[in-house]
Amino acid sequence: MSSARAAIAEGWPLLLTSAVIGVTYGLVARQSGLTVVEASATSVIIFAGAAQFAAVDLLRGGAGVPVVALTVLLINARHLLMATALRPFLRDASLARRLGLAYILTDEAFAMGIGHFRRGHRDLTYYSVFGASLWLCWNGATILGAAFGAGIGDPQRFGIDFAITASFVAIVAIGVRHPADATVAIAAAIAAGALRLLGASAIAVVAAGAIAPLLAFAFREREP
Amino acid sequence: MIFWPAVIASGVLTYLTRSLPLAVTLPGAAPRKLRRYLDALPIAIIAALAGAGVAVPNGTPTGGAEVFGALAAAALGVWRRNLLFAVLGGVAVVAVLRAAGLRS
Numbered sequence: 001m002s003s004a005r006a007a008i009a010e011g012w013p014l015l016l017t018s019a020v021i022g023v024t025y026g027l028v029a030r031q032s033g034l035t036v037v038e039a040s041a042t043s044v045i046i047f048a049g050a051a052q053f054a055a056v057d058l059l060r061g062g063a064g065v066p067v068v069a070l071t072v073l074l075i076n077a078r079h080l081l082m083a084t085a086l087r088p089f090l091r092d093a094s095l096a097r098r099l100g101l102a103y104i105l106t107d108e109a110f111a112m113g114i115g116h117f118r119r120g121h122r123d124l125t126y127y128s129v130f131g132a133s134l135w136l137c138w139n140g141a142t143i144l145g146a147a148f149g150a151g152i153g154d155p156q157r158f159g160i161d162f163a164i165t166a167s168f169v170a171i172v173a174i175g176v177r178h179p180a181d182a183t184v185a186i187a188a189a190i191a192a193g194a195l196r197l198l199g200a201s202a203i204a205v206v207a208a209g210a211i212a213p214l215l216a217f218a219f220r221e222r223e224p
Numbered sequence: 225m226i227f228w229p230a231v232i233a234s235g236v237l238t239y240l241t242r243s244l245p246l247a248v249t250l251p252g253a254a255p256r257k258l259r260r261y262l263d264a265l266p267i268a269i270i271a272a273l274a275g276a277g278v279a280v281p282n283g284t285p286t287g288g289a290e291v292f293g294a295l296a297a298a299a300l301g302v303w304r305r306n307l308l309f310a311v312l313g314g315v316a317v318v319a320v321l322r323a324a325g326l327r328s
Contacts, residue, residue: 012308013308013315042231045232045234045235046231046234046238047238048238055230055231055234064226064230065229068226068230068233069234072238073234073237073238078241078269079238079241080244080245082269083243083244084262084265085262085265085266085269086245087245098246099246101246102239102242102243102247103242105242107273110266110269111270111273115307118266159318159322160315161282162277162281162290162293162315162318163311163314163315165273165274165278165290165314166293166294166297166310166311166315166318167307167311168273169278169294169297169301169310169314170297170298170301170307170310171307172267172270172274172298173297173298173301173302173310174301174305175266176267180264184271186271187268188267188271188272188275189272189274189275190275191275192271192272192274192275192279193275193278193279194279196275196276196280197279197280201276201280204272205273208268208272208275209265209268209269209271209272209273212268212272213261213263213264213265213268214261216261216264217257
């Protein structure tokens with residue numbers, strides 16, 4: 001199977017879930033007072049789910065530009081880590097291509113791309129196709145939700161909303177190859193879960209993701 | 225109206241978080257310790273995303289269904305090495321447990 005087809009064949013639950021959440025986002029944005037064009041513009045310009053929900057909520061509450069921008073920055077700081085981790089795989093791509101691929105970097109595209117690279121592949125097609133498909137799903141769904149969203153039912157029914165988290169779990173489970181990987185993964189998952197339960201949602205992933213890799217130093221270095 | 229300045233500032237900052245590490249090239253090879261850290265980074269970030277999503281699935285703390293769903297997805301992933309199979313299994317477990325009353 002080609003990388004492009006594999007990206008869709010393996011990634012469709014994530015794409016479907018993103019579309020469902022995108023419709024919900026469009027609906028919430030409209031209910032918060034944005035027009036369809038404004039709702040769609042947030043999805044094109046920011047293109048980051050959790051940060052968009054937070055931004056819309058802050059705007060509705062009357063927050064100023066610095067508060068909105070800094071909250072979005074904090075929530076999206078995890079992209080710095082993801083882009084850093086992607087660097088080695090994009091080493092041979094031109095600067096223009098790297099800048100283009102950066103725009104479609106999301107949690108989902110990162111996780112799927114890394115899963116592909118860890119299976120030994122080195123082509124960028126899988127990441128590109130999945131990332132672009134996710135962009136289309138998210139932006140199409142935002143418009144749908146903003147224009148017609150009032151008729152949708154409860155996305156929590158059937159557990160569809162869990163598909164994104166389930167994908168992250170499965171990518172980690174399949175990608176772990178050494179005791180050091182497993183230790184780092186379990187520590188990161190527990191730390192991020194605890195931080196979010198304690199109310200530190202904005203920094204949970206970036207803090208846990210940045211600190212947990214230090215545990216790898218407790219293990220003997222593997223021969224490369 | 226602060227809408228457009230807020231959205232454009234948010235968009236620019238978000239794009240910088242995505243692009244800066246990919247745009248900047250550093251001279252020379254990375255130190256060995258940094259390389260080990262970066263090797264462990266991808267799994268840590270994806271696991272952190274997973275942990276956060278399990279603990280607080282939809283804005284409220286988990287009622288337990290997501291914990292079992294995650295364990296099922298992890299077990300199926302290790303067993304069959306098939307992403308789709310593991311995801312659908314995890315979603316099915318969550319759907320059944322939520323229907324049985326384990327809602328957050």
